[in-house]
Each structure stands twice: as C-alpha cells, then as structure tokens.
Amino acid sequence: MAQAKITRKDALLYGGAAAGGFVVGGAAVTAVAVAVENEKAPVAGAPIVARYVDGDLPETDPGSDAWGDAQPTLVALAAQQIAQPFLEETLVTELDVRALHNGSSVALLLEWDDDSVDDLDGIRRYHDAVAVQLPTAPGAAPVLTMGAPGIPVHILQWRATWQRDIDSGGKTGVDQIYPEVIHDVMPDDVLPPRTAQLYWVAREAGNPLAQVRRTTPVEEVVAEGFGSVTHLPKQTASGHGVNEDGRWRVVVAVPSARTGVGAPLEPGSSWPAAFAVWLGSEENRGGRKHIANWQTLVLEAKA
Amino acid sequence: MAKVRNWQLGRDMEYPYVADRPAKQFTMIMDTNKCIACQSCTIACKSTWTWGKGQEFMLWNNIETKPYGFYPTGWDVNVLELLGEQEWDGDDVYTGQTVFEAAPAGERVLGWAPAEEDWSHPNIGEDEPTGSADETTYIPDKPHSLMWMYYLQRICNHCTYPACVAACPREAIYKRPEDGIVLVDQTRCRGYQECLTACPYKKTMFNLETRVSEKCIGCYPKLEQGLQTQCTTACIGRLRLTNYLSAPDEVDPRKPADFLVHVRMIALPLYPQLGLEPNVYYIPPVHVPTKYLTQMFGPGVERAVEMYRNAKDDPELLGLLMLFGSTERIWHTWDVSDGVARAYDEDGEEVVAVPLREPTFTRPFEFATEVAGEPVTGFRHNT
Ligand code: SF4
Ligand code: SF4
Numbered sequence: 001m002a003q004a005k006i007t008r009k010d011a012l013l014y015g016g017a018a019a020g021g022f023v024v025g026g027a028a029v030t031a032v033a034v035a036v037e038n039e040k041a042p043v044a045g046a047p048i049v050a051r052y053v054d055g056d057l058p059e060t061d062p063g064s065d066a067w068g069d070a071q072p073t074l075v076a077l078a079a080q081q082i083a084q085p086f087l088e089e090t091l092v093t094e095l096d097v098r099a100l101h102n103g104s105s106v107a108l109l110l111e112w113d114d115d116s117v118d119d120l121d122g123i124r125r126y127h128d129a130v131a132v133q134l135p136t137a138p139g140a141a142p143v144l145t146m147g148a149p150g151i152p153v154h155i156l157q158w159r160a161t162w163q164r165d166i167d168s169g170g171k172t173g174v175d176q177i178y179p180e181v182i183h184d185v186m187p188d189d190v191l192p193p194r195t196a197q198l199y200w201v202a203r204e205a206g207n208p209l210a211q212v213r214r215t216t217p218v219e220e221v222v223a224e225g226f227g228s229v230t231h232l233p234k235q236t237a238s239g240h241g242v243n244e245d246g247r248w249r250v251v252v253a254v255p256s257a258r259t260g261v262g263a264p265l266e267p268g269s270s271w272p273a274a275f276a277v278w279l280g281s282e283e284n285r286g287g288r289k290h291i292a293n294w295q296t297l298v299l300e301a302k303a
Numbered sequence: 304m305a306k307v308r309n310w311q312l313g314r315d316m317e318y319p320y321v322a323d324r325p326a327k328q329f330t331m332i333m334d335t336n337k338c339i340a341c342q343s344c345t346i347a348c349k350s351t352w353t354w355g356k357g358q359e360f361m362l363w364n365n366i367e368t369k370p371y372g373f374y375p376t377g378w379d380v381n382v383l384e385l386l387g388e389q390e391w392d393g394d395d396v397y398t399g400q401t402v403f404e405a406a407p408a409g410e411r412v413l414g415w416a417p418a419e420e421d422w423s424h425p426n427i428g429e430d431e432p433t434g435s436a437d438e439t440t441y442i443p444d445k446p447h448s449l450m451w452m453y454y455l456q457r458i459c460n461h462c463t464y465p466a467c468v469a470a471c472p473r474e475a476i477y478k479r480p481e482d483g484i485v486l487v488d489q490t491r492c493r494g495y496q497e498c499l500t501a502c503p504y505k506k507t508m509f510n511l512e513t514r515v516s517e518k519c520i521g522c523y524p525k526l527e528q529g530l531q532t533q534c535t536t537a538c539i540g541r542l543r544l545t546n547y548l549s550a551p552d553e554v555d556p557r558k559p560a561d562f563l564v565h566v567r568m569i570a571l572p573l574y575p576q577l578g579l580e581p582n583v584y585y586i587p588p589v590h591v592p593t594k595y596l597t598q599m600f601g602p603g604v605e606r607a608v609e610m611y612r613n614a615k616d617d618p619e620l621l622g623l624l625m626l627f628g629s630t631e632r633i634w635h636t637w638d639v640s641d642g643v644a645r646a647y648d649e650d651g652e653e654v655v656a657v658p659l660r661e662p663t664f665t666r667p668f669e670f671a672t673e674v675a676g677e678p679v680t681g682f683r684h685n686t
Binding site for chain 1: 354355356357358359360408409410411416417418419422470472473474489490491492493494495496497499509510511512513514515517
C-alpha cells in the first residue's frame, strides 16, 4: 500500500464530505481483518452503528461479551500532515471501531495493533494513546483541523500513561522509568510535604497532564483548531485500555447529555466522528499522530 | 512566516511570529577568560530551582569544557552538522540559512532530539573522558599538540527569536514583554517535547515527574527585586553580569550591556548564525584559534580579543569589568575616576565602588609573635 498521509488539501477537500470510501495515498483500503470466533469481521468505511443496550454499558471493560453484538468498522489511519509538525511515516493503518449506547451514555471500543506498550513518559519517550473527535453541534462535519475558531469540537483522549497512573496508584515517575535509580536528597526528605510539593511546579499549578492521582484514563477536551486543546473543567468521560497480544483494546465512554459541551448524543441521531492514534514507540505525540477522516457514528434508536 | 530583523545577522530573516521586542531585554555577559569550571554557578542554580524529583537530568546552568565538552552531548556540533557549511558576507551580513529558514517540510525549525544518555554526561571532556586513552584527546606527548581549551558558561539565551517558542504547537512558551525572559507556561505545556528538538542550545528540559518541559527562568523572582541571578552572584570568577540590553536602535552607551555589546563590541552572541538572536553574550577566550571562535561567536572575534588584551589601558572598560560580581544588585550605569569604578542604580545612587587595582600588603615570610606570653618565631606557609 502506498504511504498514507493526510495533507491540508485533503482535510479541506474531504472535511465536509460524507464518511466512508475514504481513499488514502491513492490506494483504496482493502484490508480485511480475520474474524475470530463470535466476532464480526470489521467492515471498511461502513457507518459505526452504536447498538442500543438496555442496561449498563461495559464502560471500563474492553473484554466484555457485550462488545460481540456490535459490528466493528475498519477505519483507515494516515500520518497527520495538515499542520506542522507532521508525522513523517504511517506505521499503523487500521483502527477498528465499534460502539454501544444505552440512551444515557455512549461507549466506543477502539482497537489497533501495537506490540510495544508505552505507558511512561520520559526524555524522548512518549506514550500510546487514542482519541475520538465529535462535533459539538449537529450538521455536516467540520474541517479536519480539530475544529476552527467559533466551531469547537469535543475530543475524548485515552492515554496509556493515564491508564498506568490509575492501575499503579500513581507510580509513574522516575522510580519506574529508571528502576535502578539512586536518589540524592529530595525535597520531600527534608521539607514539610506542602513545601516539598512546590518542586513539582506543573502539578501544583494544576496542569492536568502533570497529575498522577486520577480517576479516569480519558481526558475530555474541547478544541477550536490545532494547538488549542482545552481541558474541560468538568471531566465526565470514562474508559479503560488493555494491551494483549500486541493489540490495544480501549474503551472510551461519555455521557450522552454532553452538558455544557455540545448538543446531546440522542438515540436515533447520527454524528460525524474522527479518530487519532499515537504510537509512543514511534515518537508520536501531539500533532505527530495518525489520523482518520470523518466517519459516521449512528446511534440506534431505542428498541 | 513573518520577516523579522535580526541585528546579529545584519539582515531580515524568516520567523513564524512577527517581531515584538520586549520593553527591555534580560541579558547576561560572560567573560570566558576568567572561568575555572568550579561549577559554583551550576550548583547555585541546581540547589535553587532543580533539585526536585524528576529534575535529575536538569542543569539549567552548565559549564562545558570546549572543544570536547557538551551538555547534552554534541549539542552544538550536531546542529552545525545539520545546518551544513554557511557563509558570512564579510563581517556584517550572514548570507547563510538559519534554523528557521532551513526547516524541512512539516517542521518549523531544523532541529534534533537528544537521547536520554545525551543528558547523562554533563562533565564529558573534563573529568569524564570521551573514550579510551588511545582514541581520545588524551595526549601523552609534551608539549601537547592541542594547545588550548576553555570553559563555556551556558544558560538559556532568552532569545529574541526563540526556537522553543517557534516550535511549540500549543503556544505554551512565551517571552515576557517586560523583560524578555522566556518561560514555559506550566499549566499549558502538554509535554510534546517539541522545544527539546527545536532549541539548538538544548536549554529546555523534560521533567520526569510532572511530564512537562521546564527551563531556565532567568531567576525572574530575583530580577523583579532588582537582584542579579543565582549563577551570577555565586560566580567565584566574578565573570558574569546580569543586566538589560537595549535594541540596537536604542543603544545607550552609559548602560553596561549596551557598552559591551553594541559600543565596544567585545561581547559576542553564541552561534548567532542559527538565527535566534540569543541574549547571552561572551567575551571570547583570548588564547583560542580565531577560526574556532568565529564559528562559535561569529565574525568580530579578532576585534573582541584585541580589545580585551588592551583592556588594561582602557579604564572605562576595565572599570566595568571590575564591577562584574561586585554586588548582588542590578546596576544601570557606572563611571571610573581616581582609580575607582562605581556602579549606580536607576536613580543615580551608588551601589558599589571597586578599586581598579587592589592595594597590596606584604607580610614577611618569617614572623615573630607571642603565644601565651612567650615569644614565638616561625615561617609563614601558604595559609
Ligand atoms: S536558548 Fe533555547 S530555550 Fe532558551 S529562549 Fe532560546 S530557544 Fe528557547
Ligand atoms: S561560578 Fe563562575 S568561575 Fe565557577 S564555573 Fe561558574 S562561571 Fe565559571
């Protein structure tokens, strides 16, 4: 397959177009995943139909049997080359997406191949992540530039680092990056705790990225263009990710009401949805990511 | 890309943002000739700002032994190699490309990202050799064939056109309009480390606990109280001056930094050809080959070296240099009379006075004194 990229021209050209049939790098997406037992084979370019579930959604369980009822859609990924800095090479070409909803929440299961688990940040060391982008208002899909001034988009991003923060109870720093580390005197050895913490400036200043004690691995933000991601004061998203056999399986869920963020994700409605995947081992971070063009997310009407 | 004026290059250049010079520009002048690599500055900085967990790799101030010392490893030779050979047209105009102009497609800056081990050898080329004896700068023959080395003092340059600012997709790095200090907004940074790749001086660093970038803050809480930085006041060699530099069209020869940089042109920028208009200025080491110095400090090194060699006959310059390291306070003007240099604050009040020549006292080698009422004679040792 030719090297896949999404350039600024593509973004403007395809941005408002209906989902599906997206062609990358001159080659139509033909890959078909092998179906496993009780699993539906992903279908390229098909709308992502969120099946209605009467009851709880598997919001933190990527292994739940409930996912077997949802039809996966194969979404083509390509290197982000719309805004600087670019991702040079496409190293993951497919994201499988399926969805469920129960009238009060929407949950998506996102799966992609990645045989290296990158869940610690360090010097030139980046993490795996996946994001779902939804418009805040109904209508045609906005341009594929993470919104635009006055046209905010709603983004849910799961990060492997945040998952590890939760799974390990916040043990995701120097001692984990360098297990053999020997510390000299550290502020908390000699200063009262409140004073010692001031040395973690970003954490003390309230930067959400700098926290290690958290309750969800999914960050909820709005953006009005590249570089404008803004952490929402009220975080409502949930999720969970596991990597098994070289594949990430990540659930990202959000309440349908989207209070204070955008129009509710009503049963029976249909929404453009775009995706992004980061491979930490390939130094993906920020705009250096794999992106998908707008797809269609259909929320089944209540039974 | 906007067109901005870079006076160090003698021309306009491309930069992602329009020029917006601060009201005054923080600057530091370093007299490389006086440094003994005691690292008092490094420790003063480290023990003030970066001894927290997660900052183990960080030295906002470092001293490197040139030509073979670097922190991070190879920082300058790597960017020079990337940029390739470039030209100056005489002494005045740089005709080569800057790191902004040479940026490849999809990037805002031509840069490279140091690996973690590159940050792990801050004393390479000094106490730590670059390899085994037979393949490195260990020179068994005498006299040595390599006849020079010197110490380079490094902090963030608080550049007029920072590459860290240019590269940050979040606009999380900003230059303070009041004093030109460049800061990483600790609430906005999302840890993409684009600044670590872009800054050719490698002066933004990644905090392993808070997962965002941090950098030299120019000791701004001290500046705001009219005090010089920690590295300046800790300097045993008294070779640093924290001050403010005027834009080239607003030069005031009564101000110390303007005098050194714009009037006498004895203090030169570090790798000006990269195009950032860095605001730390160096009096070049007088014993180092001109070719090497020209690569590092641009054209004008011969004049600067000559000026420094003649400083003893130039009371105005000598007095200014004597005032380095004489007070913690930031001073704004100075004069020299009757063999004494005096520095003044913004209101013209004297801050400190220093003799151009320290008085000499001679103590006899043999001495006689009394201990417990008994006469004692002895010889003075080196204490
Ligand atoms: S030296 Fe580097 S970190 Fe400092 S202002 Fe310049 S580009 Fe930014
Ligand atoms: S304190 Fe002064 S003399 Fe000592 S290493 Fe630093 S700059 Fe050099």
